[in-house]
Amino acid sequence: MANKLKVATTSLAGCFGCHMSLLDIDERLLDLCEVAEFDRSPLTDIKHCSETVDIGLIEGGLCNAENVHTLREFRKHCRILVGVGACALNGGIPALRNHIPLQECLEEAYLHGVGVEDAQVPNDPELPLLLSKVHPIHEVVKVDYFLPGCPPSADVFWKFLTDVAAGKEPELPYELVHYD
Amino acid sequence: MKPYHISIDGQAVPYQPGQTIMEAATAAGIYIPHLCHNPEFKPHGSCKLCTVKVNGRSAAACTMPAGEGQEIQNNTPELNATRRAITRMLFVEGNHICPGCEKTGNCQLQAVGYYVGMLDTHYPHFFPTRRVDASHPDVMLDLDRCIVCELCVRASRDVDGKNVFGLAGRGLQTRLVVNSASGLLKDTDFSAGDKAAQVCPVGAILIKRKGYEVPIGERIFDHHTIGEVSLEHDQAVLGADHG
Numbered sequence: 001m002a003n004k005l006k007v008a009t010t011s012l013a014g015c016f017g018c019h020m021s022l023l024d025i026d027e028r029l030l031d032l033c034e035v036a037e038f039d040r041s042p043l044t045d046i047k048h049c050s051e052t053v054d055i056g057l058i059e060g061g062l063c064n065a066e067n068v069h070t071l072r073e074f075r076k077h078c079r080i081l082v083g084v085g086a087c088a089l090n091g092g093i094p095a096l097r098n099h100i101p102l103q104e105c106l107e108e109a110y111l112h113g114v115g116v117e118d119a120q121v122p123n124d125p126e127l128p129l130l131l132s133k134v135h136p137i138h139e140v141v142k143v144d145y146f147l148p149g150c151p152p153s154a155d156v157f158w159k160f161l162t163d164v165a166a167g168k169e170p171e172l173p174y175e176l177v178h179y180d
Numbered sequence: 181m182k183p184y185h186i187s188i189d190g191q192a193v194p195y196q197p198g199q200t201i202m203e204a205a206t207a208a209g210i211y212i213p214h215l216c217h218n219p220e221f222k223p224h225g226s227c228k229l230c231t232v233k234v235n236g237r238s239a240a241a242c243t244m245p246a247g248e249g250q251e252i253q254n255n256t257p258e259l260n261a262t263r264r265a266i267t268r269m270l271f272v273e274g275n276h277i278c279p280g281c282e283k284t285g286n287c288q289l290q291a292v293g294y295y296v297g298m299l300d301t302h303y304p305h306f307f308p309t310r311r312v313d314a315s316h317p318d319v320m321l322d323l324d325r326c327i328v329c330e331l332c333v334r335a336s337r338d339v340d341g342k343n344v345f346g347l348a349g350r351g352l353q354t355r356l357v358v359n360s361a362s363g364l365l366k367d368t369d370f371s372a373g374d375k376a377a378q379v380c381p382v383g384a385i386l387i388k389r390k391g392y393e394v395p396i397g398e399r400i401f402d403h404h405t406i407g408e409v410s411l412e413h414d415q416a417v418l419g420a421d422h423g
Binding site: 091093147174178 | 309
């Protein structure tokens, strides 16, 4: 096919479960490859998007400065930006830390946690700065579509991508919409 | 008895004097989305999800009496968009992290979200800091998820006769409080068998040691819309009342 859809994917503050769910479409990946090709993605190990990407699938919320940078870069290159999964949608499980001051979180994890040895809060300049709260991605960039779920099922990815490939407005039937 | 009728989305719906629009609609098998309303209790009119247009004016169907000559709009794109906005606001005002909540799959707020086509929350999240009260041996109170519907307040007061819960504050500061000197649930006569422990539409009141009892795929809203579930429940209650 001459003009395959370019699909990029990336993960912010998430667990990569949404990417695993994408892979879970199993042998239908072969059908998908007839109409779409992967651009930037942990699956291709391509680090940056092509100038223009048709669909950007982004999982995870924003918990540090690098997440914000990645999200903005992704938005710049993706014609259709798709927030994937609960973390992108509302912060998800990482957002459970939002009612605890960041300092307390770090101290609990790195100073007072069970089994911690040589206790110290990591402070390497290469580490991205943490945000005081985890935020969903729509608070920073415009998001065109959301696929809710933790993770969205393989069928959700399949339905969305095949609808777009067919030039249709993507629609999810009731059975496929879950927030968990 | 003389037949009385209102019109809902162009359909003639019979009603009895004294019935609300919600009651007449329910009896006729018409679902009007709602969260703070439960026909077992006196209407509260707080969530506004059941807002309909009555002769062009907005009104809460759960509190508005049915009356002759009412032309009511219910299932319209505009009203459903408003309901979607209300549902989104309910989500961002609390901490509704569905994957981390025991109530997921059986949660009415979540199911209303599905019903009104909510795929994202749209608004900036408040991420409020709220109290979790795990002091009671059998019941957990997680105010992160409270939508201030007052169903537990009404159930405790009107059915259990205990007055365990109340609302304090106004506007955005409105919050559920527990009627004990310590403010803790353990210092009340609340019990897991109370009606108030059973009516929470979200995961704010949870019975301990019951979490995730029903596996994913077999929960209430995995296969049924809130419209179906709600109509079945509400019609049964209204039928019992009228019987």
